Amino acid sequence: MRPIRSSEIGNYLYCRRAWWYRKTGVESKNQTELAAGTALHRRHGRQVLAAALNRALGWFLLLAALLTLVAFFAFQVL
Secondary structure: OOOOOHHHHHHHHHOHHHHHHHHHOOOOOOHHHHHHHHHHHHHHHHHHHHHHHHHHHHHHHHHHHHHHHHHHHHHHHO
16 A cells, blocks of 8 residues: 655645546646646745745845944944
8 A cells, every 4th residue: 555645635735636537547628727727836936935045145145244244343442
């Protein structure tokens, strides 16, 4: 007996007929829409990754600016 994945349970709960079609190997008729949806999800994933990298870069630059400011005032006191 093979293990049941949580995504299969989600598919079954969302649409039992679609789950059964997928289980029996019936090919979907809307391949163009599925390909477009896959491309959309990939594009969105790249945008999310770019946003996370930009956020990390922003934090790094803020930290560098604060350290530079602290160093500047430290040398002004000495």
